[in-house]
Amino acid sequence: MAQLTMVQAINLALRQEMERDDRVVVLGEDVGRDGGVFRVTEGLLERFGAERLIDTPLAESAIVGAAIGMAAYGLRPVAEIQFMGFIYAAVDQLFAHAARLRSRSRGRYTCPLVVRTPYGGGIKAPELHEESTEAFFCHMPGIKVVVPSGPYSAKGLLTAAIRDPDPVLFLEPTRLYRMMREEVPEDDYTLPLGQARVVREGTAVTVIAWGGMLERVLKAVVPYDADVIDLLTLNPFDGATVLASVRKTGRAVIVHEAAKTGGFGAEIAATIAEEGILHLRGPVLRVAAPDVTMPLPKMEEHYLPGVEQITRTIDEVLRY
Amino acid sequence: MPEEVLATFTVRRLSILNESGDADEGLMPPLSDAEIRRMHELMVLARTFDERALTLQREGRLGTYPPILGQEAAQVGSALALHPADWVFPSFREMGVHLTLGYPIHLLFQYWAGDGRGLRTPENLTIFPICVSVGTHIPHAVGAAMAARYRRDPVAVCCFFGDGATSKGDFHEGFNLAGVFRLPVVFICQNNQWAISVPLQRQTAAATLAQKAVAYGFEGVQVDGNDVFAVHRAAREALDKARSGGGPTFIECLTYRMADHTTADDAARYRPQEEVETWRGRDPILRLERFMTQRGLWSEEYARETKEAATKAVDEGVRTMEASPPPAPEELFDHTGATLTPRQAAQRKEP
Numbered sequence: 001m002a003q004l005t006m007v008q009a010i011n012l013a014l015r016q017e018m019e020r021d022d023r024v025v026v027l028g029e030d031v032g033r034d035g036g037v038f039r040v041t042e043g044l045l046e047r048f049g050a051e052r053l054i055d056t057p058l059a060e061s062a063i064v065g066a067a068i069g070m071a072a073y074g075l076r077p078v079a080e081i082q083f084m085g086f087i088y089a090a091v092d093q094l095f096a097h098a099a100r101l102r103s104r105s106r107g108r109y110t111c112p113l114v115v116r117t118p119y120g121g122g123i124k125a126p127e128l129h130e131e132s133t134e135a136f137f138c139h140m141p142g143i144k145v146v147v148p149s150g151p152y153s154a155k156g157l158l159t160a161a162i163r164d165p166d167p168v169l170f171l172e173p174t175r176l177y178r179m180m181r182e183e184v185p186e187d188d189y190t191l192p193l194g195q196a197r198v199v200r201e202g203t204a205v206t207v208i209a210w211g212g213m214l215e216r217v218l219k220a221v222v223p224y225d226a227d228v229i230d231l232l233t234l235n236p237f238d239g240a241t242v243l244a245s246v247r248k249t250g251r252a253v254i255v256h257e258a259a260k261t262g263g264f265g266a267e268i269a270a271t272i273a274e275e276g277i278l279h280l281r282g283p284v285l286r287v288a289a290p291d292v293t294m295p296l297p298k299m300e301e302h303y304l305p306g307v308e309q310i311t312r313t314i315d316e317v318l319r320y
Numbered sequence: 321m322p323e324e325v326l327a328t329f330t331v332r333r334l335s336i337l338n339e340s341g342d343a344d345e346g347l348m349p350p351l352s353d354a355e356i357r358r359m360h361e362l363m364v365l366a367r368t369f370d371e372r373a374l375t376l377q378r379e380g381r382l383g384t385y386p387p388i389l390g391q392e393a394a395q396v397g398s399a400l401a402l403h404p405a406d407w408v409f410p411s412f413r414e415m416g417v418h419l420t421l422g423y424p425i426h427l428l429f430q431y432w433a434g435d436g437r438g439l440r441t442p443e444n445l446t447i448f449p450i451c452v453s454v455g456t457h458i459p460h461a462v463g464a465a466m467a468a469r470y471r472r473d474p475v476a477v478c479c480f481f482g483d484g485a486t487s488k489g490d491f492h493e494g495f496n497l498a499g500v501f502r503l504p505v506v507f508i509c510q511n512n513q514w515a516i517s518v519p520l521q522r523q524t525a526a527a528t529l530a531q532k533a534v535a536y537g538f539e540g541v542q543v544d545g546n547d548v549f550a551v552h553r554a555a556r557e558a559l560d561k562a563r564s565g566g567g568p569t570f571i572e573c574l575t576y577r578m579a580d581h582t583t584a585d586d587a588a589r590y591r592p593q594e595e596v597e598t599w600r601g602r603d604p605i606l607r608l609e610r611f612m613t614q615r616g617l618w619s620e621e622y623a624r625e626t627k628e629a630a631t632k633a634v635d636e637g638v639r640t641m642e643a644s645p646p647p648a649p650e651e652l653f654d655h656t657g658a659t660l661t662p663r664q665a666a667q668r669k670e671p
């Protein structure tokens with residue numbers, strides 16, 4: 001087994017799925033000759049040719065829109081949006097079409113489409129290159145939202161996403177692209193969408209995170225008896241795993257790097273309130289970014305939740 | 321250094337059949353008498369369907385409906401050029417296309433009566449569901465054309481939309497992609513000169529819509545949209561070209577929306593009645609009938625039979641639509657995804 005970065009793991013997943021299934025094609029800006037601005041698709045053009053590694057014009061709505069047409073025709077397109085901050089132009093296509101094609105055609109047409117995009121902060125990049133607006137996309141029935149937290153989960157989840165019969169938004173935490181290496185099997189494996197992973201077991205508090213925040217959570221919880229849940233799929237999220245843990249610990253802290261108001265933490269907190277409140281010993285607390293625009297690099301560490309903020313919040317809930 | 325002219329362009333307009341019913345024989349597409357009668361019968365069917373839809377709406381048996389009156393030639397003429405394996409991406413005002421391709425009448429009524437089951441295209445047809453979000457289906461057609469080419473399928477993709485759609489970003493992004501990759505796609509604009517209350521001059525400062533294709537590197541042509549022969553010829557040539565690897569074409573059918581935008585609209589608020597009257601004289605069915613009279617293809621008896629057959633088909637469609645039981649509440653969860661999420665499964669059980 002090889003020690004791979006997340007970039008390499010995603011590249012391997014794409015390569016293997018393209019080998020396995022000639023319906024899989026990749027399209028986006030600079031994905032071909034350049035191998036993607038993060039080199040995620042490096043070498044794929046040489047291997048699969050320009051018909052399957054399609055460098056498109058700079059047009060996000062058409063990238064996703066054309067991918068919808070390809071998917072309905074019978075292909076399995078993987079569209080790349082270069083950064084999440086540029087996906088907004090394609091939201092119309094995702095919400096008004098990808099999410100509802102199966103439903104509005106009453107099952108006649110389906111949309112087995114993956115939209116991959118780097119997301120999240122902490123990479124000292126220009127404006128709109130560090131967005132983390134995953135919660136918007138979780139409010140639209142019909143689209144799955146998946147967030148890996150390392151190389152192993154990235155390969156297993158992306159493979160599952162490509163094989164999924166419905167549209168999947170696949171958010172790649174940019175900060176983790178090359179931060180860590182993990183054992184990633186060459187062999188074919190998938191991680192089921194909609195299933196969270198208990199990363200660490202404990203009894204005093206449940207800490208729930210995903211994507212780039214998981215790494216900080218794991219640093220923060222070292223001195224605590226904490227259950228840590230890596231959500232992996234945000235929509236549909238694995239409420240059963242969250243509730244089982246909260247029933248055990250009686251305390252929950254949710255950590256996300258997106259702004260607090262309307263963030264996905266709210267959905268988790270509401271679910272705990274609805275279905276697990278009698279097991280709680282204290283309030284469900286959220287560690288999130290403030291409700292401000294994602295700042296430029298000089299301020300980004302003031303914006304992103306840090307290890308210290310996470311430990312402070314765990315301390316707070318442990319007082320109950 | 322002198323200035324140079326780097327590009328010049330021309331925009332062609334095709335018309336074959338004039339208002340008196342005289343056709344330019346040199347430009348006539350090859351059509352047998354039977355095919356000409358078929359064109360006429362389908363245009364009469366489209367108009368009969370439309371008339372009935374308005375009546376049903378007034379009686380509360382249909383929801384909001386967008387009439388196609390005046391656009392029958394642009395729809396029937398183009399749809400008759402399609403092959404069975406071609407893919408069609410309609411907007412919401414192309415019932416003449418659906419009827420020509422054999423989309424079941426009761427399903428069209430069912431959809432406009434507010435029942436989503438009417439949007440399920442039967443397996444023998446490759447028509448995408450009606451697109452309500454103006455112009456946003458243009459990239460889908462382009463993507464399907466990319467897929468068709470990748471699959472080496474000898475098919476064309478045909479996308480219909482209105483003049484209002486030409487202002488949308490998706491029109492421009494989709495056209496650009498089609499041009500860059502020389503895709504097998506034909507774009508057909510029903511330029512009925514109005515987008516609800518906004519006239520064409522407020523939609524664009526360009527002299528024609530057809531010329532917009534030029535900027536994307538492929539041909540655009542304007543045709544007299546009330547001339548079924550011109551529409552048919554242009555569509556046939558463009559579709560053949562697409563199927564044989566010649567790339568995309570944009571056809572602007574210049575026509576007119578004779579009725580209100582929808583049954584919820586009152587066009588008298590924003591456009592002069594004289595304009596409508598001028599266009600009444602250019603009625604596409606009347607024009608074809610004059611031609612058929614000259615050709616000896618029209619008689620009182622034929623006309624009566626044609627109308628009766630159309631009425632019968634439409635009656636049958638209404639009956640079938642109204643005989644189908646309403647959807648059951650659990651069907652709300654059908655087709656949201658291949659499988660229900662745990663929460664959807666729980667919600668489905670809730671009273």
Ligand SMILES: Cc1ncc(C[n+]2csc(CCOP(=O)(O)OP(=O)(O)O)c2C)c(N)n1
Pocket residue numbers: 413452453454455481482483484485486510512514515516577581
């Ligand atoms: C994206 C979008 N914006 C607004 C509307 C509301 N709307 C429905 S039809 C229409 C006008 C469309 O004009 P056109 O494209 O010329 O088609 P026509 O109605 O004339 O057939 C508008 C504004 C819509 N359906 N979709």
Ligand SMILES: [Mg+2]
Pocket residue numbers: 482483484510511512513514515516577
């Ligand atoms: Mg119009």
